[in-house]
Every structure is written in C-alpha cells, then in structure tokens.
Amino acid sequence: MTDQAELGLFIYGIVPSDVEPTPDAAGVGDPPGEVEAVRQGDLAALVSEVGLEQPMGRPADLTAYQTLLDGTAAVAPVLPVRFGTVVTGPDAVQDLLSAHHDRFAEALDELEDTFQYTVHGRYDEQELISEILAENPDAAQLAEQVRGRPELESREARIRLGEIISQSVELRREAENKQLVDAVGGYARHTAPRQPSSELDAVNVAFLVGAADEDEFVAAVEEFAEQRRDLIRMRLLGPLAPYDFVSAHQLVE
Template sequence: MAETGLFIYGIVPSDVEPTSDAVGVGDPPGEIVAIRHGELAALASEVGLEEPMGRPADLTAYQMLLDGTAAVAPVLPVRFGTVVTGPDAVEDLLGAHHDRFAAALEEFEDRVQYTVHGRFDEQAVISEILAANPSAAALAEQVRGRPEAESREQRIRLGEMIGQVVELSREAENRELIDALTPYAVVHAPRQPSHELDAVNVAFLVRTDHEDDFVRVVEDFAEQRRDLIRMRLLGPLAPYDFVDADQLVG
C-alpha cells in the first residue's frame, strides 16, 4: 500500500470550514480538511508520498484554495510542497507556534493582497527612447539593414543604452505607482522584475473596505499609460508576499 502524507496549504482561524467543492493537489485531487488545534486550523489534503508535486495543476489548486479562502477569512499561506506525516504532526506545528500564528492571522483580518504588474510595449518604448536620445537613434540607424555579424558592436551598445533607459523608467514607474496607491494600501512589497521589459511589479496589502478605491486608482494609472505599458491587476489574493512561508514550518 502506498504511503501517504498531508499536504498543508495554509493556516486559518479554527472556525473556517472548507467548502464542499474545494479540491486539492494530486491526481486525483485530495479532499480538503481542516485540522484544528486551539484557535487555529490548517487546511490540508492527503497525498501519496511517492506522488510527484509541482505540476501546473497542483500549483493552480494550491493558489485557488488559498485565494478563495482569503476572500472570506485571514489565511497564512504555507510554502508550496510542504508535506507532513499526518494529523499529529500538524497539531504539533499549530501547538508549538499557536500564539505567533494567531497574532499573524489577526493582522491579516479583512486584508487581501493585490499585485500590480505591467510590461512595457517593446515597440512603443524603443520608439520613445530613440525619439528622446539622439545617440541611440544614430546607433539604430547604423544597424538598420546591416547583417548582425557586421554590426555586432553597435547592436550591443544600442541594447545597453535601451536597457539602461528601461531600468531607469522602471524605477520611476514603480515609485509613481507606490505613491499613487499608498493612501489605499496598508503596506507594499516591491517584487523583482520577471522580464527585461517589466515596467512595474509591486504587491500591496489592501484593507477590504479600500478595495474599490484601490482598484479605481490602478485603473487610472493604467489608462494614463495604455499606449506604453500593458498593465495587469491580480487579486484579491492570499497574502503571499507578506508572509514568510518558510518560517511557518521552520
């Protein structure tokens, strides 16, 4: 018989009940259960210890459960892939850190994460850079129509110039985004660029009674830059960027 363990998704207040349609990781997906200890509960599901984790479907199930939970109750996301031997191990974890986890959950009451991500439109940003920088425009003219091998040095220099301008523009856009949204967010967490053309990438912890204003300001910010930046607003989400998931099970 295959050995099994418990995959832990997150820690919630003890009165949280998994919905009947909640599904977990694995193939077939495991049933979500709440393992309680004192004022806390851990959302978990049974998985085979030999079963490979990390499929896109597993990550999606993990995120959907946590984001759905965050919409109705505070949740502390546990690092994806955390598996323990059984209910006793979960109860030991909750008991050992009960007061710390309870205090953290209180901090996230009525608060959710939104992530604002934007990427420069490549052609638009290059056109803007060339229009504003005669040196870059001259290099672009030198390489236009020439074989790559013959114009390698100029292409490298042009790429470096464009990269520097994009980096400075990214810093400025992130500052402006944070300034615009600070009145509507409890705290923010800048994120590393995920692409060389990233324009903004910041996570915000937002009170639920400020969500409408927060979203409105993001929409205004995006509209002002719609010809230059492709913006995405992700949320409401569980507070992934504001919880040290490794410390929860460390």
C-alpha cells in the same frame, strides 16, 4: 489503492479554527485530494492527502494551491504555507500549530479583512524603443548604424544599443514602480516590490489592501493604468491570499 504508509499531508495554509473547507474544495494531486482542516487550539491547517512518491509542481497542482488559498482569503484570514510542504500526518500538523500558536494567531489577527492585490505591467516593446530612441541621441545613432546591416557586421553597435536600452528600461522601471506606489499606496496598508518577470516589465508591486479601501484602491489603479495605456499593458490581480506579505514559513524561520 495507495497504502496508508505511503501517504502524507500537503499543507496549504493556516487559518482560524472555525474555518471549514467548502465541500467542493479540490487539492493537489492526481486525482485531487479532499481538503480537510486539522485543528489545534485557535488555529487550523488546511490539508489534503498526497502520495509521498507523487511528484508535485504540475501546473494543475499550482493552480489548485492558489485557488484554494485565494478562495479562503475571500472569507477569512489565511497564512499561506510554502508550496510543496508535506508532513507525515495530523500529529505533525498539530505539533506545528502548537509550537507557533501565538505567532500564527497574531499574524491572522493582523490580516483580518485584508487582501493582496498585485499590479503587473509590461511595456509595449515597439512604443518603448521608439520613446528611448527619441530621447537618447546616442541610441538613435546606433539604431541607424545597425539598420539593414548584417548582424555579424554590426555586432558591436548592436551590443552597445542593447546595453543602452536595457539601462533605460531599468531606470524607467524604477521610476514607474515609485510612481505607482505614490499614486495608489495611500489606499494600502503595506506594499511589497516584486522582482521583474520579464525584461519588458514596467511595474510589479504587491499591495495589502483593507476591505474598506478596496474600491478606492481599484479606482486609483485604473486611473494610473489609463494614463499609461499607450505604453504599458497593465493587469490588476486580486483579491489574493497575502503571499508577498506573510507566510507560516516566515513566522517559523
């Protein structure tokens, strides 16, 4: 049994004070901690006990953190707190809520009935390279030069071909992200471009969508994806907590 002195509180997110964790809500840690609400005024923080010496960052911990926040966002506005934030106890949580009460409350009001959706698409590598070679004579010539030749012997040509392809992907990605925002952004309150997670990323944009616009937004994304299905493998992630739009740390900092 862990001594009380060795425990801290892991903070997941800030919510309105009337939000109650579901009985089956599981927190981070091994075994998973029980999720509770620490209240102060009109606010509450969702927390669970963790051992102060317990390492965080296991895949199971990240999953538990996201599952709790996404599930909460489905029923109430939530301000995510940066993963790994641990304080000494309930008094520290209440001090945080009290010190930033008005800013947190205002942000929660703005997030009422909204969700984050993330559109992530990745190029089909063979289709992409085929298109680039068809459009760029220099790239096509270099590809012909290196075909069937030893890597060391064709090193300079391979490097130049790689540079051309990389530059072309970057320009295509910029154009695709703009076209995505133009096509579906009208159904979102805010948009937030995200950094590529792979050199083959085609689009990666987060959208803050109001509940009343969800159906139209999803339909617009599906139409956008259908138009590019031979070249881009598209995924729509959501509804999610508003990770890319506002967090308790951003308001504090």
